[in-house]
Amino acid sequence: MPIIVNLDIMLTKRNMKSKELAEIIGITTANMSILKSGKAKAVRFSTLEAICKALDCQPADILEYVED
Template sequence: MAIVINLDVVMAQRKMGLTELSQKVGITQANLSILKNNKAKAIRFSTLDEICKVLQCQPGDILQFVED
């Protein structure tokens, strides 16, 4: 089982860069980069909530289950 984070895809669709998103969400670029590059082991619901608000998307647009 694998959860894939498609944050980079959603950011590209919204034409939003890492710096702008990190400022609007209120988390560091380093932590956002970890999410964007599928290196994260967990994400707080509050962080996911803010990302979805800023990008005007649903959690399912960012998180995807891919079977091994």
């Protein structure tokens, strides 16, 4: 998939664990794992909004387009 999820990088920058983020944004750790591994087919705007709010970042900091 040409969309890369850079959630790990942002979590390291903010010194936050993925479990903590999952709790803040209200998703399960299993779904967080799907999101981080790039297996997710889609991301809801509400989830993206919650992630950006929790990590104090922009959507572009989390999502990146890389040509195959």
